[in-house]
Amino acid sequence: MAEYVRGAPEVAVIRMCNPPLNTISDVMLRALSEEVNRANIDPTVKAVVICGANGKFSAGADIRGFSVGIEKNTLSLESVAALIEKSEKPFVAAIEDIAFGGGLELALGCHYRIANMKAQFGLPEVKIGLLPGGGGTQRLPRLIGIPTALDMITTGKYVPATEALKLGLLDEIVEENPFEAAIKLARRILGQPVGPRRLSLKQTPKLPNMEAFLHEALLKVKKQAPGCLSPEMCFRAVEASVYLPFAEGIRKEKELFLLLLTSDQAKALQYAFFAERISKKWMLPNGASWKTVSPQPIRKAAVIGLGTMGQGIVVSLVKAKIPVVALEKDKKHLEIARKAIKASLERETLRMQQKGKTLDIHKSKLLHFTLDFGALKDVDLVIEAVFEDMVLKKETFCKLSEICKPEAFLGTNTSCLDIDEIASITNRPQQVIGTHFFSPAHVMKLIEIIRGQHTSPTAIATIMNLAKMMDKCGIVVENCFGFVGNRLLSSYTEQTYFLLEEGSTPEEMDKILEEFGFKLGPFKVSDLAGLDVGWKSRIGQGLTGVNLPLGTPPRQRDGKRYSPLPDILCENRRYGQKTGKGWYLYDKPGGKIAKSDPWLHNFLQNYRKAHNMTTRTITQEEILERCLYSLVNEGFQILSEGIASCPEAIDTIYLNGYGWPRHKGGPMFYASEVGLPKILTKLQKYAEANPDIPKLQPSPFLQKLVTLGSPPLKNWPSLVSPQQSKL
Numbered sequence: 001m002a003e004y005v006r007g008a009p010e011v012a013v014i015r016m017c018n019p020p021l022n023t024i025s026d027v028m029l030r031a032l033s034e035e036v037n038r039a040n041i042d043p044t045v046k047a048v049v050i051c052g053a054n055g056k057f058s059a060g061a062d063i064r065g066f067s068v069g070i071e072k073n074t075l076s077l078e079s080v081a082a083l084i085e086k087s088e089k090p091f092v093a094a095i096e097d098i099a100f101g102g103g104l105e106l107a108l109g110c111h112y113r114i115a116n117m118k119a120q121f122g123l124p125e126v127k128i129g130l131l132p133g134g135g136g137t138q139r140l141p142r143l144i145g146i147p148t149a150l151d152m153i154t155t156g157k158y159v160p161a162t163e164a165l166k167l168g169l170l171d172e173i174v175e176e177n178p179f180e181a182a183i184k185l186a187r188r189i190l191g192q193p194v195g196p197r198r199l200s201l202k203q204t205p206k207l208p209n210m211e212a213f214l215h216e217a218l219l220k221v222k223k224q225a226p227g228c229l230s231p232e233m234c235f236r237a238v239e240a241s242v243y244l245p246f247a248e249g250i251r252k253e254k255e256l257f258l259l260l261l262t263s264d265q266a267k268a269l270q271y272a273f274f275a276e277r278i279s280k281k282w283m284l285p286n287g288a289s290w291k292t293v294s295p296q297p298i299r300k301a302a303v304i305g306l307g308t309m310g311q312g313i314v315v316s317l318v319k320a321k322i323p324v325v326a327l328e329k330d331k332k333h334l335e336i337a338r339k340a341i342k343a344s345l346e347r348e349t350l351r352m353q354q355k356g357k358t359l360d361i362h363k364s365k366l367l368h369f370t371l372d373f374g375a376l377k378d379v380d381l382v383i384e385a386v387f388e389d390m391v392l393k394k395e396t397f398c399k400l401s402e403i404c405k406p407e408a409f410l411g412t413n414t415s416c417l418d419i420d421e422i423a424s425i426t427n428r429p430q431q432v433i434g435t436h437f438f439s440p441a442h443v444m445k446l447i448e449i450i451r452g453q454h455t456s457p458t459a460i461a462t463i464m465n466l467a468k469m470m471d472k473c474g475i476v477v478e479n480c481f482g483f484v485g486n487r488l489l490s491s492y493t494e495q496t497y498f499l500l501e502e503g504s505t506p507e508e509m510d511k512i513l514e515e516f517g518f519k520l521g522p523f524k525v526s527d528l529a530g531l532d533v534g535w536k537s538r539i540g541q542g543l544t545g546v547n548l549p550l551g552t553p554p555r556q557r558d559g560k561r562y563s564p565l566p567d568i569l570c571e572n573r574r575y576g577q578k579t580g581k582g583w584y585l586y587d588k589p590g591g592k593i594a595k596s597d598p599w600l601h602n603f604l605q606n607y608r609k610a611h612n613m614t615t616r617t618i619t620q621e622e623i624l625e626r627c628l629y630s631l632v633n634e635g636f637q638i639l640s641e642g643i644a645s646c647p648e649a650i651d652t653i654y655l656n657g658y659g660w661p662r663h664k665g666g667p668m669f670y671a672s673e674v675g676l677p678k679i680l681t682k683l684q685k686y687a688e689a690n691p692d693i694p695k696l697q698p699s700p701f702l703q704k705l706v707t708l709g710s711p712p713l714k715n716w717p718s719l720v721s722p723q724q725s726k727l
């Protein structure tokens with residue numbers, strides 16, 4: 001776990017060794033403490049270098065260890081950092097590539113820090129529901145000042161080595177492996193007193209307006225993730241470094257750390273961390289998997305259809321340094337897209353510069369705008385983002401089939417249509433795959449990767465690799481209408497319309513769901529995304545519009561309850577923000593501030609009267625349960641059909657594409673925490689009261705799990721009937 005060797009005469013080296021990322025377990029801490037003591041008592045050792053094996057310093061404490069809790073008398077990370085700091089011999093941290101969490105806290109205990117150019121630094125504990133409990137909340141502000149330390153600790157963001165040097169976090173940076181430079185530094189400082197280098201002896205630098213600064217900072221932190229505890233606790237711990245002596249600050253840090261450690265939120269956030277990693281490991285029934293199949297290189301890609309989605313996809317590809325051919329159907333649309341993409345890339349360049357990275361869009365020849373399909377003949381991948389219309393998609397794929405080289409992959413950004421039907425028109429169904437991005441595509445992390453019945457494992461591996469290159473989270477799912485995310489979403493939104501019919505309001509439901517943790521309630525989301533998007537899809541499905549058979553009851557389709565409310569709004573050109581009115585009223589088309597709209601409330605009253613519906617008061621409990629339980633019910637159904645490989649995949653999709661509050665883990669995790677028997681009982685109750693809403697009928701898989709005694713979430717995939725397992 002920690003090797004002890006001689007690096008040079010008089011310099012001992014302690015190397016952390018826990019592949020792949022040198023995470024710090026209890027065993028590692030014990031080994032570190034032993035080696036630090038050994039170096040301290042060895043009279044021939046005059047200085048010590050601490051480094052990491054495998055080309056990494058450390059990714060911090062082993063997160064899996066937190067779920068077991070902290071036993072009394074185990075060594076704490078803070079005590080090891082303190083042991084290092086107290087040493088009379090200088091300790092130099094030689095930081096290669098990463099120093100995160102506890103790794104950085106150990107480095108802060110050292111008297112000097114030196115790193116390679118591409119190293120990154122951060123205290124990301126806030127993202128897993130914790131705070132840096134190894135002295136980081138007290139040492140970092142003393143070293144780099146309150147504003148930057150507070151920002152790093154409350155957001156968990158990483159800073160690159162160049163910035164860390166400017167901040168004073170590092171003493172030196174070198175091009176390559178910092179080990180040799182650390183030995184040299186150690187030899188240079190032999191015999192120098194370490195007292196002035198001990199951060200615990202420093203004062204946190206004062207600001208002239210400290211109180212006002214902290215007041216403002218707290219407001220910002222509270223806004224960052226409403227309802228999430230860890231950012232505020234991080235703030236409180238850092239604040240202690242201003243007002244309390246070091247030892248008391250450490251006590252405060254520990255007290256707050258222990259409070260978070262046992263919280264449900266920490267459990268949910270740590271689940272989310274591992275869920276993202278579990279769900280990336282795809283595997284097919286024939287044994288092909290992320291381990292066995294190699295991706296093909298994407299040297300050049302193309303995007304067809306440069307609306308909002310297409311533009312975002314182009315920007316994502318350019319950011320990943322992949323040359324792109326961007327194609328539109330006419331000059332006018334091409335010019336609009338060219339301007340929008342250029343502006344977006346300029347904003348991205350600025351953002352990346354602020355992060356210490358580069359994206360030189362001017363020098364690079366990464367982008368080629370065209371109206372000519374011929375320009376696609378040498379690309380390795382095309383991502384189609386034309387309108388959501390099967391006829392148009394098939395026309396496009398037919399052309400692509402003729403023009404693109406045979407080995408090119410063809411991705412479709414459809415959000416619900418049948419991948420197999422699209423693939424059937426091509427001469428290479430094995431190369432056709434769903435690549436469902438989320439808007440805005442250059443910001444949102446998720447790509448649902450949809451496997452058609454002929455999609456090859458190589459196509460999957462290639463798009464998964466592309467997702468990684470774009471710093472996105474690719475999740476492989478099976479083909480069905482709406483795939484995973486939109487199937488869950490439609491169960492949820494359907495309930496919101498029914499509840500509106502029964503007496504609730506957009507304001508009330510948005511408030512309740514925002515209090516639950518969604519950044520925006522469902523009606524605000526709908527106004528933002530545009531009600532016309534879903535309307536066009538429903539027209540395409542024959543649920544509304546001219547193709548609806550005469551005599552269809554207004555609130556029923558195929559014998560099931562249907563709410564025409566969003567269709568009626570669209571018929572009145574209430575598309576949401578873009579037309580200045582939707583479920584809310586805006587001051588102008590494109591306006592962003594939602595105001596309650598008397599027209600809508602009047603309309604709802606008349607609608608209820610016209611359909612002989614009595615308005616009733618609906619409790620907060622019913623709103624939450626019907627919206628959220630119908631959503632998770634669809635999740636159980638999706639699992640039982642083999643559309644998603646595991647609950648972690650569903651949760652990762654919903655966390656990264658649909659705004660589910662991360663501190664609640666994801667819908668399936670939430671269901672497991674609420675308790676499956678409770679969810680089943682409630683669904684049964686609501687289904688009985690609403691026999692015409694099939695989505696409230698408990699999924700047989702949920703019933704099976706309850707009958708089996710509600711096994712833990714990680715066992716659910718093994719309980720899906722083997723005939724259904726497709727992933």
Ligand SMILES: CC/C=C\CC(=O)SCCNC(=O)CCNC(=O)[C@H](O)C(C)(C)COP(=O)(O)OP(=O)(O)OC[C@H]1O[C@@H](n2cnc3c(N)ncnc32)[C@H](O)[C@@H]1OP(=O)(O)O
Nearest residue numbers: 023059060061062063064077100101102124125133134277
């Ligand atoms: C008193 C308490 C003091 C301190 C508290 C802490 O230190 S809490 C931990 C703080 N550190 C982090 O939160 C870092 C978490 N890790 C990451 O963000 C990424 O792993 C990282 C370091 C950016 C590397 O990303 P990359 O994409 O290269 O690899 P990947 O994420 O797939 O990780 C590889 C495998 O390592 C596992 N892992 C990573 N970090 C930890 C960790 N801190 N604890 C436990 N396990 C970790 C990850 O799950 C992967 O495992 P695998 O089984 O291969 O899927």
